[in-house]
Amino acid sequence: VSDSPRGRLRAAVIAVGDELLYGATVDTNGAWMGTQLAEHGIPVVERRVVADEGDAIASSLAAALAVADLVILCGGLGPTPDDRTREAVANQLGLAMTTDPALVDMLKDRFRAFGHANLPRNNLKQALVPARAEVMENPRGSAPGLLLSVPDDPSKYVALLPGVPREMKGIFVEELLPRLRRLFTDRMLPVAHRWIHTTGIAESVLSERLQPLLPDDLGGVSLAFLPKLTGVDLRLTVRDEPDGDVARDALDRVERLLAPAVDKYRFESKSGDLVDALAARLGARRLTLAVAESCTGGLIAKRITDRPGASSYFEGGLVAYSDEVKIAQLGVEPDLLARSGAVSEGVALAMARGARAHFGVGATIAVTGIAGPDGGSEAKPVGTVWYAATVGGHERALHRRFPGDRDAIRVRSAQAALNLLYRLLGDDGTP
Numbered sequence: 001v002s003d004s005p006r007g008r009l010r011a012a013v014i015a016v017g018d019e020l021l022y023g024a025t026v027d028t029n030g031a032w033m034g035t036q037l038a039e040h041g042i043p044v045v046e047r048r049v050v051a052d053e054g055d056a057i058a059s060s061l062a063a064a065l066a067v068a069d070l071v072i073l074c075g076g077l078g079p080t081p082d083d084r085t086r087e088a089v090a091n092q093l094g095l096a097m098t099t100d101p102a103l104v105d106m107l108k109d110r111f112r113a114f115g116h117a118n119l120p121r122n123n124l125k126q127a128l129v130p131a132r133a134e135v136m137e138n139p140r141g142s143a144p145g146l147l148l149s150v151p152d153d154p155s156k157y158v159a160l161l162p163g164v165p166r167e168m169k170g171i172f173v174e175e176l177l178p179r180l181r182r183l184f185t186d187r188m189l190p191v192a193h194r195w196i197h198t199t200g201i202a203e204s205v206l207s208e209r210l211q212p213l214l215p216d217d218l219g220g221v222s223l224a225f226l227p228k229l230t231g232v233d234l235r236l237t238v239r240d241e242p243d244g245d246v247a248r249d250a251l252d253r254v255e256r257l258l259a260p261a262v263d264k265y266r267f268e269s270k271s272g273d274l275v276d277a278l279a280a281r282l283g284a285r286r287l288t289l290a291v292a293e294s295c296t297g298g299l300i301a302k303r304i305t306d307r308p309g310a311s312s313y314f315e316g317g318l319v320a321y322s323d324e325v326k327i328a329q330l331g332v333e334p335d336l337l338a339r340s341g342a343v344s345e346g347v348a349l350a351m352a353r354g355a356r357a358h359f360g361v362g363a364t365i366a367v368t369g370i371a372g373p374d375g376g377s378e379a380k381p382v383g384t385v386w387y388a389a390t391v392g393g394h395e396r397a398l399h400r401r402f403p404g405d406r407d408a409i410r411v412r413s414a415q416a417a418l419n420l421l422y423r424l425l426g427d428d429g430t431p
Protein backbone atom coordinates (compact mmCIF):
# COMPACT_ATOMS: atom_id res chain seq x y z
CA VAL A 1 0.00 0.00 0.00
CA SER A 2 1.48 3.25 -1.12
CA ASP A 3 0.99 6.60 0.56
CA SER A 4 1.36 8.53 -2.65
CA PRO A 5 -1.65 10.51 -3.83
CA ARG A 6 -2.23 7.85 -6.48
CA GLY A 7 -2.11 4.99 -4.00
CA ARG A 8 -4.92 3.47 -2.06
CA LEU A 9 -7.69 5.82 -1.03
CA ARG A 10 -7.73 6.84 2.65
CA ALA A 11 -10.62 8.59 4.33
CA ALA A 12 -11.11 10.78 7.39
CA VAL A 13 -14.46 11.59 8.99
CA ILE A 14 -15.21 14.77 10.94
CA ALA A 15 -18.42 15.05 12.95
CA VAL A 16 -19.37 18.67 13.67
CA GLY A 17 -21.54 19.67 16.59
CA ASP A 18 -21.31 20.99 20.15
CA GLU A 19 -23.93 18.43 21.23
CA LEU A 20 -21.54 15.64 20.23
CA LEU A 21 -18.84 17.07 22.50
CA TYR A 22 -21.19 17.62 25.44
CA GLY A 23 -22.27 14.02 25.06
CA ALA A 24 -25.91 14.92 24.50
CA THR A 25 -25.69 13.10 21.18
CA VAL A 26 -23.43 10.17 20.43
CA ASP A 27 -21.56 10.30 17.13
CA THR A 28 -23.36 7.36 15.56
CA ASN A 29 -22.88 8.94 12.13
CA GLY A 30 -19.12 8.47 12.40
CA ALA A 31 -19.48 4.81 13.35
CA TRP A 32 -21.98 4.16 10.58
CA MET A 33 -19.79 5.82 7.96
CA GLY A 34 -16.76 3.91 9.21
CA THR A 35 -18.57 0.63 8.61
CA GLN A 36 -19.86 1.69 5.22
CA LEU A 37 -16.53 3.00 4.01
CA ALA A 38 -14.69 -0.14 5.15
CA GLU A 39 -17.31 -2.30 3.42
CA HIS A 40 -16.66 -0.43 0.21
CA GLY A 41 -12.91 -0.65 0.40
CA ILE A 42 -12.09 2.82 1.68
CA PRO A 43 -10.26 2.51 5.00
CA VAL A 44 -10.93 5.29 7.50
CA VAL A 45 -7.62 6.40 9.00
CA GLU A 46 -8.91 9.12 11.30
CA ARG A 47 -12.11 10.31 12.93
CA ARG A 48 -12.65 13.62 14.71
CA VAL A 49 -15.42 15.40 16.58
CA VAL A 50 -15.34 19.21 16.58
CA ALA A 51 -17.34 22.13 17.95
CA ASP A 52 -19.66 24.36 15.90
CA GLU A 53 -16.83 26.87 15.48
CA GLY A 54 -15.38 28.03 12.20
CA ASP A 55 -11.75 27.88 13.35
CA ALA A 56 -12.11 24.44 14.88
CA ILE A 57 -13.74 23.06 11.74
CA ALA A 58 -11.10 24.65 9.50
CA SER A 59 -8.12 23.36 11.47
CA SER A 60 -9.59 19.89 11.70
CA LEU A 61 -10.13 19.85 7.97
CA ALA A 62 -6.52 20.90 7.37
CA ALA A 63 -5.23 18.16 9.67
CA ALA A 64 -7.47 15.54 8.12
CA LEU A 65 -6.42 16.47 4.60
CA ALA A 66 -2.82 15.88 5.62
CA VAL A 67 -3.50 12.19 6.22
CA ALA A 68 -6.47 11.41 3.96
CA ASP A 69 -7.51 11.76 0.33
CA LEU A 70 -11.19 11.98 1.16
CA VAL A 71 -12.52 13.97 4.11
CA ILE A 72 -16.19 13.67 4.99
CA LEU A 73 -17.67 16.28 7.34
CA CYS A 74 -21.14 15.79 8.73
CA GLY A 75 -23.35 18.23 10.63
CA GLY A 76 -23.64 21.99 10.73
CA LEU A 77 -25.26 22.42 7.32
CA GLY A 78 -28.53 23.76 8.74
CA PRO A 79 -30.02 27.22 8.31
CA THR A 80 -29.24 28.59 11.77
CA PRO A 81 -26.25 30.81 12.66
CA ASP A 82 -24.59 27.99 14.61
CA ASP A 83 -24.32 25.95 11.41
CA ARG A 84 -20.89 26.95 10.12
CA THR A 85 -19.49 23.96 8.23
CA ARG A 86 -20.03 25.30 4.70
CA GLU A 87 -18.34 28.59 5.42
CA ALA A 88 -15.46 27.10 7.40
CA VAL A 89 -14.67 24.66 4.59
CA ALA A 90 -14.77 27.43 1.98
CA ASN A 91 -12.47 29.60 4.10
CA GLN A 92 -9.99 26.84 4.73
CA LEU A 93 -9.80 25.88 1.06
CA GLY A 94 -9.69 29.50 -0.12
CA LEU A 95 -12.95 29.23 -2.03
CA ALA A 96 -15.53 31.99 -2.43
CA MET A 97 -19.10 31.34 -1.35
CA THR A 98 -21.59 31.67 -4.18
CA THR A 99 -25.36 31.38 -4.30
CA ASP A 100 -26.43 28.40 -6.37
CA PRO A 101 -29.58 29.48 -8.28
CA ALA A 102 -30.70 25.87 -8.82
CA LEU A 103 -30.51 25.34 -5.08
CA VAL A 104 -32.55 28.48 -4.40
CA ASP A 105 -35.26 27.13 -6.71
CA MET A 106 -35.12 23.73 -5.09
CA LEU A 107 -35.44 25.21 -1.60
CA LYS A 108 -38.35 27.41 -2.73
CA ASP A 109 -40.13 24.40 -4.23
CA ARG A 110 -39.59 22.41 -1.10
CA PHE A 111 -40.98 25.12 1.15
CA ARG A 112 -43.97 25.63 -1.15
CA ALA A 113 -44.66 21.91 -1.06
CA PHE A 114 -44.84 22.15 2.73
CA GLY A 115 -47.32 25.03 2.50
CA HIS A 116 -44.98 28.01 3.06
CA ALA A 117 -45.48 30.91 0.66
CA ASN A 118 -41.93 32.20 1.00
CA LEU A 119 -38.54 30.77 1.64
CA PRO A 120 -37.41 31.88 5.12
CA ARG A 121 -34.39 34.16 4.87
CA ASN A 122 -32.37 31.84 7.08
CA ASN A 123 -32.83 28.97 4.66
CA LEU A 124 -31.45 31.04 1.79
CA LYS A 125 -28.12 30.49 3.52
CA GLN A 126 -28.38 26.83 2.55
CA ALA A 127 -28.10 27.82 -1.13
CA LEU A 128 -24.81 29.59 -0.43
CA VAL A 129 -22.13 27.05 -1.30
CA PRO A 130 -18.37 27.07 -1.82
CA ALA A 131 -17.39 27.67 -5.45
CA ARG A 132 -16.77 24.44 -7.43
CA ALA A 133 -18.91 22.36 -5.03
CA GLU A 134 -21.13 19.75 -6.59
CA VAL A 135 -24.57 19.51 -4.99
CA MET A 136 -25.77 16.11 -3.79
CA GLU A 137 -29.54 16.08 -3.44
CA ASN A 138 -31.21 15.52 -0.11
CA PRO A 139 -34.82 14.42 -0.67
CA ARG A 140 -35.27 13.90 3.08
CA GLY A 141 -34.39 17.39 4.27
CA SER A 142 -33.40 20.90 3.26
CA ALA A 143 -29.60 20.80 3.59
CA PRO A 144 -28.08 19.25 0.46
CA GLY A 145 -24.80 17.41 0.56
CA LEU A 146 -21.76 18.90 -1.19
CA LEU A 147 -18.71 17.38 -2.84
CA LEU A 148 -15.67 19.35 -3.93
CA SER A 149 -12.10 18.77 -4.93
CA VAL A 150 -9.34 20.55 -3.05
CA PRO A 151 -7.95 23.49 -5.10
CA ASP A 152 -4.32 22.90 -4.02
CA ASP A 153 -4.51 19.18 -4.71
CA PRO A 154 -7.42 18.21 -6.96
CA SER A 155 -6.80 14.50 -6.36
CA LYS A 156 -8.24 15.06 -2.88
CA TYR A 157 -11.93 15.52 -2.12
CA VAL A 158 -14.05 16.95 0.66
CA ALA A 159 -17.68 15.91 1.18
CA LEU A 160 -20.20 17.72 3.39
CA LEU A 161 -23.22 15.84 4.69
CA PRO A 162 -26.05 16.93 7.01
CA GLY A 163 -26.01 15.74 10.62
CA VAL A 164 -29.50 14.24 10.78
CA PRO A 165 -28.70 10.51 10.57
CA ARG A 166 -31.56 9.65 8.18
CA GLU A 167 -30.57 12.40 5.77
CA MET A 168 -26.84 11.65 6.05
CA LYS A 169 -27.39 7.95 5.29
CA GLY A 170 -29.67 8.70 2.34
CA ILE A 171 -27.18 11.04 0.67
CA PHE A 172 -24.25 8.78 1.52
CA VAL A 173 -25.76 5.73 -0.15
CA GLU A 174 -27.64 7.35 -3.01
CA GLU A 175 -25.36 10.24 -3.95
CA LEU A 176 -21.89 10.00 -2.45
CA LEU A 177 -21.03 6.32 -2.94
CA PRO A 178 -21.82 6.28 -6.68
CA ARG A 179 -19.64 9.37 -7.12
CA LEU A 180 -16.79 7.84 -5.14
CA ARG A 181 -16.98 4.72 -7.30
CA ARG A 182 -16.71 6.87 -10.41
CA LEU A 183 -13.87 9.03 -9.06
CA PHE A 184 -11.81 6.35 -7.36
CA THR A 185 -12.59 2.93 -8.88
CA ASP A 186 -8.97 1.90 -9.14
CA ARG A 187 -8.11 3.24 -5.70
CA MET A 188 -10.78 1.47 -3.68
CA LEU A 189 -9.74 -1.79 -2.08
CA PRO A 190 -11.85 -4.59 -3.54
CA VAL A 191 -13.81 -6.31 -0.78
CA ALA A 192 -15.98 -9.41 -1.15
CA HIS A 193 -18.22 -10.55 1.71
CA ARG A 194 -20.36 -13.56 2.39
CA TRP A 195 -22.83 -13.60 5.25
CA ILE A 196 -23.90 -16.76 7.02
CA HIS A 197 -26.83 -16.13 9.38
CA THR A 198 -27.39 -18.53 12.24
CA THR A 199 -29.82 -18.70 15.13
CA GLY A 200 -30.31 -21.10 18.01
CA ILE A 201 -26.63 -21.65 18.81
CA ALA A 202 -24.45 -19.64 21.18
CA GLU A 203 -21.37 -17.89 19.82
CA SER A 204 -19.03 -19.84 22.09
CA VAL A 205 -20.50 -23.21 21.10
CA LEU A 206 -20.43 -22.33 17.43
CA SER A 207 -16.82 -21.22 17.57
CA GLU A 208 -15.87 -24.41 19.45
CA ARG A 209 -17.50 -26.57 16.79
CA LEU A 210 -15.91 -24.61 13.97
CA GLN A 211 -12.40 -24.86 15.35
CA PRO A 212 -11.62 -28.44 14.24
CA LEU A 213 -13.14 -27.77 10.81
CA LEU A 214 -11.01 -24.79 9.93
CA PRO A 215 -7.33 -24.82 9.01
CA ASP A 216 -5.17 -21.93 10.24
CA ASP A 217 -4.80 -20.65 6.71
CA LEU A 218 -8.17 -19.86 5.18
CA GLY A 219 -6.67 -18.90 1.84
CA GLY A 220 -7.06 -15.16 2.19
CA VAL A 221 -10.50 -15.38 3.79
CA SER A 222 -11.08 -13.79 7.18
CA LEU A 223 -13.89 -14.90 9.45
CA ALA A 224 -15.76 -12.63 11.87
CA PHE A 225 -18.32 -13.62 14.51
CA LEU A 226 -21.07 -11.04 14.91
CA PRO A 227 -23.33 -12.07 17.81
CA LYS A 228 -26.73 -10.49 18.45
CA LEU A 229 -29.59 -11.40 20.78
CA THR A 230 -31.30 -13.14 17.87
CA GLY A 231 -28.34 -15.19 16.69
CA VAL A 232 -24.79 -15.16 15.43
CA ASP A 233 -23.83 -13.92 11.99
CA LEU A 234 -20.64 -15.15 10.42
CA ARG A 235 -19.03 -12.83 7.94
CA LEU A 236 -16.45 -14.14 5.52
CA THR A 237 -14.33 -11.50 3.85
CA VAL A 238 -11.79 -11.50 1.03
CA ARG A 239 -9.90 -8.23 0.71
CA ASP A 240 -7.72 -6.89 -2.02
CA GLU A 241 -8.55 -9.56 -4.61
CA PRO A 242 -9.35 -7.80 -7.87
CA ASP A 243 -10.60 -10.97 -9.60
CA GLY A 244 -14.20 -11.53 -8.48
CA ASP A 245 -14.17 -15.21 -9.51
CA VAL A 246 -11.09 -15.92 -7.42
CA ALA A 247 -12.69 -14.21 -4.43
CA ARG A 248 -15.94 -16.18 -4.89
CA ASP A 249 -14.05 -19.49 -5.09
CA ALA A 250 -12.18 -18.70 -1.88
CA LEU A 251 -15.45 -17.83 -0.11
CA ASP A 252 -17.13 -21.00 -1.45
CA ARG A 253 -14.29 -23.11 -0.11
CA VAL A 254 -14.54 -21.74 3.42
CA GLU A 255 -18.33 -21.90 3.34
CA ARG A 256 -18.10 -25.63 2.53
CA LEU A 257 -15.68 -26.14 5.42
CA LEU A 258 -18.11 -24.46 7.83
CA ALA A 259 -21.19 -26.32 6.60
CA PRO A 260 -21.14 -29.32 8.98
CA ALA A 261 -21.21 -27.02 12.01
CA VAL A 262 -23.59 -24.32 10.78
CA ASP A 263 -26.12 -26.02 8.52
CA LYS A 264 -28.54 -26.97 11.31
CA TYR A 265 -28.68 -23.37 12.55
CA ARG A 266 -28.38 -21.47 9.31
CA PHE A 267 -31.11 -19.49 7.58
CA GLU A 268 -31.11 -17.80 4.20
CA SER A 269 -32.09 -14.16 4.32
CA LYS A 270 -30.71 -11.18 2.42
CA SER A 271 -31.82 -8.80 5.18
CA GLY A 272 -30.46 -11.05 7.92
CA ASP A 273 -33.93 -11.21 9.46
CA LEU A 274 -35.27 -14.70 10.17
CA VAL A 275 -38.79 -13.41 9.45
CA ASP A 276 -37.89 -13.01 5.77
CA ALA A 277 -36.54 -16.56 5.62
CA LEU A 278 -39.72 -17.86 7.26
CA ALA A 279 -41.90 -15.80 4.91
CA ALA A 280 -40.16 -17.40 1.93
CA ARG A 281 -40.86 -20.92 3.19
CA LEU A 282 -44.48 -20.11 4.02
CA GLY A 283 -44.93 -18.45 0.64
CA ALA A 284 -43.48 -21.42 -1.24
CA ARG A 285 -46.12 -23.63 0.39
CA ARG A 286 -48.89 -21.00 0.18
CA LEU A 287 -49.40 -21.21 3.94
CA THR A 288 -50.96 -18.49 6.07
CA LEU A 289 -49.71 -17.79 9.57
CA ALA A 290 -51.16 -16.69 12.91
CA VAL A 291 -49.55 -16.35 16.33
CA ALA A 292 -50.64 -16.73 19.97
CA GLU A 293 -48.34 -14.91 22.38
CA SER A 294 -48.13 -14.74 26.13
CA CYS A 295 -44.77 -13.54 27.47
CA THR A 296 -43.74 -11.92 24.15
CA GLY A 297 -46.87 -9.73 24.28
CA GLY A 298 -47.13 -9.17 20.53
CA LEU A 299 -43.44 -8.99 19.77
CA ILE A 300 -43.65 -11.84 17.26
CA ALA A 301 -46.55 -10.17 15.46
CA LYS A 302 -44.58 -6.92 15.45
CA ARG A 303 -41.49 -8.58 14.03
CA ILE A 304 -43.58 -10.17 11.28
CA THR A 305 -45.40 -6.96 10.41
CA ASP A 306 -42.18 -4.91 10.55
CA ARG A 307 -41.29 -6.55 7.23
CA PRO A 308 -42.95 -5.27 4.08
CA GLY A 309 -45.14 -7.88 2.38
CA ALA A 310 -46.36 -9.44 5.64
CA SER A 311 -49.97 -9.16 4.51
CA SER A 312 -49.40 -11.84 1.86
CA TYR A 313 -49.23 -14.55 4.52
CA PHE A 314 -49.88 -13.13 8.01
CA GLU A 315 -53.47 -13.36 9.27
CA GLY A 316 -53.07 -11.99 12.79
CA GLY A 317 -52.19 -12.68 16.36
CA LEU A 318 -53.61 -12.91 19.81
CA VAL A 319 -51.92 -11.71 22.95
CA ALA A 320 -53.20 -14.30 25.42
CA TYR A 321 -51.60 -13.04 28.61
CA SER A 322 -54.02 -14.16 31.32
CA ASP A 323 -55.25 -17.69 31.89
CA GLU A 324 -58.78 -16.43 31.18
CA VAL A 325 -57.87 -15.31 27.68
CA LYS A 326 -55.96 -18.51 27.01
CA ILE A 327 -59.11 -20.43 27.97
CA ALA A 328 -61.75 -18.22 26.35
CA GLN A 329 -59.97 -17.30 23.10
CA LEU A 330 -57.69 -20.25 22.47
CA GLY A 331 -59.63 -23.08 24.07
CA VAL A 332 -56.88 -24.06 26.50
CA GLU A 333 -58.35 -26.49 29.07
CA PRO A 334 -58.65 -24.99 32.56
CA ASP A 335 -57.61 -28.39 33.95
CA LEU A 336 -54.43 -28.39 31.93
CA LEU A 337 -53.57 -24.89 33.18
CA ALA A 338 -54.22 -25.93 36.77
CA ARG A 339 -52.28 -29.17 36.43
CA SER A 340 -49.23 -28.10 34.37
CA GLY A 341 -49.15 -24.35 34.83
CA ALA A 342 -49.31 -21.73 32.06
CA VAL A 343 -45.62 -22.26 31.22
CA SER A 344 -45.68 -25.85 30.04
CA GLU A 345 -45.47 -28.00 26.97
CA GLY A 346 -49.16 -28.79 27.05
CA VAL A 347 -50.23 -25.15 27.22
CA ALA A 348 -47.81 -24.07 24.48
CA LEU A 349 -49.21 -26.76 22.18
CA ALA A 350 -52.80 -25.99 23.16
CA MET A 351 -52.22 -22.30 22.38
CA ALA A 352 -50.75 -23.15 18.96
CA ARG A 353 -53.68 -25.45 18.16
CA GLY A 354 -56.11 -22.85 19.50
CA ALA A 355 -54.63 -20.21 17.20
CA ARG A 356 -55.09 -22.55 14.24
CA ALA A 357 -58.78 -22.96 15.07
CA HIS A 358 -59.28 -19.30 15.94
CA PHE A 359 -57.69 -17.91 12.77
CA GLY A 360 -58.24 -20.81 10.35
CA VAL A 361 -54.64 -20.74 9.12
CA GLY A 362 -52.15 -23.31 7.87
CA ALA A 363 -49.35 -22.52 10.31
CA THR A 364 -49.15 -21.17 13.85
CA ILE A 365 -46.65 -20.16 16.51
CA ALA A 366 -47.29 -19.93 20.26
CA VAL A 367 -45.12 -18.78 23.18
CA THR A 368 -45.57 -18.93 26.93
CA GLY A 369 -42.83 -18.18 29.41
CA ILE A 370 -41.49 -16.27 32.39
CA ALA A 371 -39.77 -13.08 31.27
CA GLY A 372 -39.13 -11.87 34.82
CA PRO A 373 -37.81 -10.23 36.85
CA ASP A 374 -40.53 -11.75 39.10
CA GLY A 375 -42.62 -14.86 38.72
CA GLY A 376 -39.84 -17.44 38.66
CA SER A 377 -39.75 -20.53 40.85
CA GLU A 378 -37.23 -23.28 41.51
CA ALA A 379 -38.90 -25.57 39.00
CA LYS A 380 -39.49 -22.79 36.48
CA PRO A 381 -36.89 -20.07 36.93
CA VAL A 382 -37.06 -16.72 35.14
CA GLY A 383 -36.22 -17.27 31.49
CA THR A 384 -38.10 -20.56 31.23
CA VAL A 385 -40.04 -20.46 27.98
CA TRP A 386 -42.13 -23.04 26.15
CA TYR A 387 -42.87 -22.42 22.49
CA ALA A 388 -44.76 -24.43 19.92
CA ALA A 389 -45.44 -24.42 16.19
CA THR A 390 -47.96 -26.21 14.02
CA VAL A 391 -48.11 -26.78 10.27
CA GLY A 392 -51.22 -28.65 9.22
CA GLY A 393 -51.19 -31.79 11.33
CA HIS A 394 -47.51 -31.49 12.30
CA GLU A 395 -46.67 -29.88 15.58
CA ARG A 396 -43.71 -29.45 17.84
CA ALA A 397 -42.94 -27.83 21.19
CA LEU A 398 -39.58 -26.99 22.75
CA HIS A 399 -38.46 -25.26 25.89
CA ARG A 400 -35.41 -23.27 26.78
CA ARG A 401 -34.12 -21.32 29.68
CA PHE A 402 -32.98 -18.04 28.19
CA PRO A 403 -30.40 -15.82 29.88
CA GLY A 404 -30.68 -12.06 30.24
CA ASP A 405 -33.13 -9.46 31.48
CA ARG A 406 -36.82 -9.19 30.59
CA ASP A 407 -36.14 -7.54 27.22
CA ALA A 408 -33.50 -10.06 26.21
CA ILE A 409 -35.68 -13.01 27.23
CA ARG A 410 -38.57 -11.70 25.17
CA VAL A 411 -36.41 -11.03 22.12
CA ARG A 412 -34.82 -14.48 22.36
CA SER A 413 -38.20 -16.16 22.88
CA ALA A 414 -39.69 -14.53 19.79
CA GLN A 415 -36.71 -15.58 17.69
CA ALA A 416 -36.72 -19.16 19.00
CA ALA A 417 -40.43 -19.54 18.27
CA LEU A 418 -40.03 -18.18 14.72
CA ASN A 419 -37.09 -20.54 14.26
CA LEU A 420 -39.10 -23.55 15.44
CA LEU A 421 -41.67 -23.00 12.69
CA TYR A 422 -38.90 -22.31 10.17
CA ARG A 423 -37.26 -25.67 11.00
CA LEU A 424 -40.62 -27.47 11.04
CA LEU A 425 -41.21 -26.29 7.48
CA GLY A 426 -37.87 -27.77 6.44
CA ASP A 427 -35.89 -26.80 3.37
CA ASP A 428 -36.74 -29.99 1.49
CA GLY A 429 -40.47 -29.33 1.15
CA THR A 430 -41.47 -31.17 4.35
CA PRO A 431 -43.86 -31.56 5.93
Ligand code: ATP
Nearest residue numbers: 015025026027028029075076077078143162163164
Ligand atom coordinates in the same frame (compact mmCIF):
# COMPACT_ATOMS: atom_id res chain seq x y z
P1 ATP B 1 -30.12 20.43 9.57
O1 ATP B 1 -30.33 20.87 8.17
O2 ATP B 1 -31.18 19.46 9.98
O3 ATP B 1 -29.93 21.55 10.56
P2 ATP B 1 -27.36 19.91 10.12
O4 ATP B 1 -26.37 19.47 9.12
O5 ATP B 1 -27.24 21.28 10.62
O6 ATP B 1 -28.76 19.58 9.52
P3 ATP B 1 -27.08 19.26 12.85
O7 ATP B 1 -27.92 20.47 13.21
O8 ATP B 1 -25.65 19.31 13.14
O9 ATP B 1 -27.30 18.93 11.33
O10 ATP B 1 -27.72 17.97 13.50
C1 ATP B 1 -29.08 17.64 13.30
C2 ATP B 1 -29.48 16.46 14.15
O11 ATP B 1 -28.67 15.33 13.85
C3 ATP B 1 -29.33 16.68 15.63
O12 ATP B 1 -30.43 16.08 16.30
C4 ATP B 1 -28.07 15.98 16.01
O13 ATP B 1 -28.11 15.51 17.32
C5 ATP B 1 -28.02 14.83 15.01
N1 ATP B 1 -26.62 14.58 14.71
C6 ATP B 1 -25.73 15.47 14.26
N2 ATP B 1 -24.52 14.91 14.11
C7 ATP B 1 -24.65 13.62 14.46
C8 ATP B 1 -23.73 12.52 14.54
N3 ATP B 1 -22.45 12.66 14.20
N4 ATP B 1 -24.20 11.33 14.95
C9 ATP B 1 -25.50 11.20 15.30
N5 ATP B 1 -26.40 12.19 15.26
C10 ATP B 1 -25.99 13.40 14.85
Ligand code: MG
Nearest residue numbers: 017075076163
Ligand atom coordinates in the same frame (compact mmCIF):
# COMPACT_ATOMS: atom_id res chain seq x y z
MG1 MG C 1 -25.40 21.03 14.64
